[in-house]
Amino acid sequence: xxxxxxxxxxxxxxxxxxxxxxxxxxxxxxxxxxxxxxxxxxxxxxxxxxxxxxxxxxxxxxxxxxxxxxxxxxxxxxxxxxxxxxxxxxxxxxxxxxxxxxxxxxxxxxxxxxxxxxxxxxxxxxxxxxxxxxxxxxxxxxxxxxxxxxxxxxxxxxxxxxxxxxxxxxxxxxxxxxxxxxxxxxxxxxxxxxxxxxxxxxxxxxxxxxxxxxxxxxxxxxxxxxxxxxxxxxxxxxxxxxxxxxxxxxxxxxxxxxxxxxxxxxxxxxxxxxxxxxxxxxxxxxxxxxxxxxxxxxxxxxxxxxxxxxxxxxxxxxxxxxxxxxxxxxxxxxxxxxxxxxxxxxxxxxxxxxxxxxxxxxxxxxxxxxxxxxxxxxxxxxxxxxxxxxxxxxxxxxxxxxxxxxxxxxxxxxxxxxxxxxxxxxxxxxxxxxxxxxxxxxxxxxxxxxxxxxxxxxxxxxxxxxxxxxxxxxxxxxxxxxxxxxxxxxxxxxxxxxxxxxxxxxxxxxxxxxxxxxxxxxxxxxxxxxxxxxxxxxxxxxxxxxxxxxxxxxxxxxxxxxxxxxxxxxxxxxxxxxxxxxxxxxxxxxxxxxxxxxxxxxxxxxxxxxxxxxxxxxxxxxxxxxxxxxxxxxxxxxxxxxxxxxxxxxxxxxxxxxxxxxxxxxxxxxxxxxxxxxxxxxxxxxxxxxxxxxxxxxxxxxxxxxxx
Numbered sequence: 197x198x199x200x201x202x203x204x205x206x207x208x209x210x211x212x213x214x215x216x217x218x219x220x221x222x223x224x225x226x227x228x229x230x231x232x233x234x235x236x237x238x239x240x241x242x243x244x245x246x247x248x249x250x251x252x253x254x255x256x257x258x259x260x261x262x263x264x265x266x267x268x269x270x271x272x273x274x275x276x277x278x279x280x281x282x283x284x285x286x287x288x289x290x291x292x293x294x295x296x297x298x299x300x301x302x303x304x305x306x307x308x309x310x311x312x313x314x315x316x317x318x319x320x321x322x323x324x325x326x327x328x329x330x331x332x333x334x335x336x337x338x339x340x341x342x343x344x345x346x347x348x349x350x351x352x353x354x355x356x357x358x359x360x361x362x363x364x365x366x367x368x369x370x371x372x373x374x375x376x377x378x379x380x381x382x383x384x385x386x387x388x389x390x391x392x393x394x395x396x397x398x399x400x401x402x403x404x405x406x407x408x409x410x411x412x413x414x415x416x417x418x419x420x421x422x423x424x425x426x427x428x429x430x431x432x433x434x435x436x437x438x439x440x441x442x443x444x445x446x447x448x449x450x451x452x453x454x455x456x457x458x459x460x461x462x463x464x465x466x467x468x469x470x471x472x473x474x475x476x477x478x479x480x481x482x483x484x485x486x487x488x489x490x491x492x493x494x495x496x497x498x499x500x501x502x503x504x505x506x507x508x509x510x511x512x513x514x515x516x517x518x519x520x521x522x523x524x525x526x527x528x529x530x531x532x533x534x535x536x537x538x539x540x541x542x543x544x545x546x547x548x549x550x551x552x553x554x555x556x557x558x559x560x561x562x563x564x565x566x567x568x569x570x571x572x573x574x575x576x577x578x579x580x581x582x583x584x585x586x587x588x589x590x591x592x593x594x595x596x597x598x599x600x601x602x603x604x605x606x607x608x609x610x611x612x613x614x615x616x617x618x619x620x621x622x623x624x625x626x627x628x629x630x631x632x633x634x635x636x637x638x639x640x641x642x643x644x645x646x647x648x649x650x651x652x653x654x655x656x657x658x659x660x661x662x663x664x665x666x667x668x669x670x671x672x673x674x675x676x677x678x679x680x681x682x683x684x685x686x687x688x689x690x691x692x693x694x695x696x697x698x699x700x701x702x703x704x705x706x707x708x709x710x711x712x713x714x715x716x717x718x719x720x721x722x723x724x725x726x727x728x729x730x731x732x733x734x735x736x737x738x739x740x741x742x743x744x745x746x747x748x749x750x751x752x753x754x755x756x757x758x759x760x761x762x763x764x765x766x767x768x769x770x771x772x773x774x775x776x777x778x779x780x781x782x783x784x785x786x787x788x789x790x791x792x793x794x795x796x797x798x799x800x801x802x803x804x805x806x807x808x809x810x811x812x813x814x815x816x817x818x819x820x821x822x823x824x825x826x827x828x829x830x831x832x833x834x835x836x837x838x839x840x841x842x843x844x845x846x847x848x849x850x851x852x853x854x855x856x857x858x859x860x861x862x863x864x865x866x867x868x869x870x871x872x873x874x875x876x877x878x879x880x881x882x883x884x885x886x887x888x889x890x891x892x893x894x895x896x897x898x899x900x901x902x903x904x
Contacts, residue, residue: 223513251345289315313409329359329368337559367430468538480799491806491842526576528843549599571627575650589885636760643699646716653720694736709751718781746824764810772807776844788869
């Protein structure tokens with residue numbers, strides 16, 4: 197088999213469901229924008245091509261023979277690939293199939309609709325699409341989870357409808373590529389205060405195509421939704437796609453296969469770097485590695501007006517479009533440093549010139565801050581700069597002064613000591629309330645083990661970078677701080693139980709059985725823990741958190757398990773990076789075999805497209821073909837279909853399993869555990885600084901040339 201995946205290799209399992217089953221609607225992207233592919237056969241929503249958005253507005257809802265398709269009760273099968281979503285269903289005497297794509301290079305979505313008469317008599321089949329839009333162009337950053345939208349005007353134009361906002365700065369053209377009847381709805385305009393599920397989706401009108409089908413005959417038409425900032429541009433986008441919808445579908449496959457090939461090719465024209473090719477006989481290892489790669493590429497954004505030129509969003513297709521969260525970006529840090537280091541450097545420099553103690557991310561529309569402070573930010577920024585420098589070899593970055601401010605090395609020193617400003621009477625930093633931490637775990641507040649352990653890591657990591665630059669005195673001061681702090685972190689551990697307490701401002705301690713302490717303590721200060729503590733932590737993890745194919749973020753034995761049903765951080769599921777980081781912690785705590793044995797189960801969960809913002813663990817919701825089910829976007833779950841922290845699985849494979857751990861001085865010795873799974877596994881073409889190397893499961897590192 198090829199060691200570079202195609203869209204077929206990364207295809208999700210087919211999922212068959214009925215109306216509004218607990219299935220998360222999937223997404224598509226062409227790097228210019230995104231769209232959500234809804235539960236019926238043609239409907240799409242959350243169509244967003246920055247700077248134009250329209251919230252979660254739904255359009256192209258299908259009616260067959262005058263009846264809304266969803267009311268027939270027929271099961272629908274969705275088949276997701278990076279380049280398309282194929283939807284299939286049967287009605288008496290009819291087979292219906294649609295293929296939806298985000299058209300490469302266009303601010304447009306296309307749906308190719310095919311209907312087959314399976315009966316014995318000729319059939320007249322009217323197919324109506326109910327069309328709506330709420331396009332707007334905001335001059336501000338999109339500061340809410342849902343993208344902006346506003347009420348539109350609408351007019352007919354041939355076999356399409358033309359929607360516009362009040363200012364004439366946002367346009368949506370929707371229609372078909374066949375002869376059709378078009379009408380305005382005649383329904384009162386949707387209100388200004390619009391909310392999906394309460395205010396409905398609004399209606400602009402509908403377009404009807406009537407197919408005359410002989411027995412066994414298949415008819416088709418294409419639906420196109422084009423968005424732009426002017427009427428002329430939107431019409432041109434529509435016409436360019438509607439001229440040949442099947443060609444747009446074929447182009448999407450070529451486009452995505454080219455992106456995947458480029459991601460693993462040195463000197464490619466799509467990314468400023470590349471990722472190593474994994475050669476292995478382990479299907480699980482390969483699947484998880486590819487899952488992580490795809491889940492980062494998926495968030496690349498190259499739209500016109502992006503203040504960074506290129507950025508990587510965090511969630512899609514429902515929430516926080518155009519926002520890059522520092523936390524999530526850091527969880528894919530190694531992937532960014534290898535695959536696309538140039539935009540990573542721009543993103544880091546941009547964050548360095550902002551106050552990362554006042555927001556959780558930035559808008560690629562304006563460059564301005566978004567949201568409240570997240571407690572992770574000092575750790576995340578240290579991790580990002582460290583990974584960028586050690587994988588690219590760009591040690592000179594530490595001397596650069598973004599925004600004509602302080603050198604990056606000074607920022608590293610500041611982040612490593614910023615916890616001093618968060619102390620009260622305790623030696624530990626107080627990381628605030630629920631909104632600064634895990635949001636839906638009410639007991640995980642104030643002096644938590646995770647970020648205090650991360651402070652020890654920040655101090656040691658910055659010390660190593662300072663030492664490499666010849667600042668031995670500065671390095672020694674930070675190392676002394678780390679040694680003084682680590683004992684206080686370990687003091688939060690509850691002996692015999694395997695987990696830690698969160699210390700409150702009054703000195704009381706709340707036991708918290710959460711995976712985040714396990715993950716961060718395990719990956720940052722495992723060497724400071726005695727053997728008994730390490731053994732008890734692993735025992736707790738395997739007993740109360742680990743599941744065959746996923747993870748419980750919070751133990752169901754924790755009293756706070758009743759607080760929320762958000763499956764990214766609660767008892768009923770986990771955020772996508774947590775299993776990857778838990779496996780890394782298992783390796784660091786001296787239990788690599790447990791991590792390796794877990795991989796086949798985790799790989800079963802890589803069966804529904806890129807990792808979701810949260811997957812239900814198997815006790816909370818039945819798995820999908822053995823994989824932990826993606827949680828849906830509606831209340832009370834509010835979980836998005838995909839999340840950019842997928843790159844954590846790349847870090848798991850490269851660093852924890854293969855043992856790659858470069859410093860600012862270069863690669864050094866490799867000592868991994870992957871040989872116990874596949875003794876012949878190889879990472880081909882790993883770039884570390886100026887070196888291009890193959891890393892073998894036995895720890896051997898061999899130089900390679902670009903020409904191979």
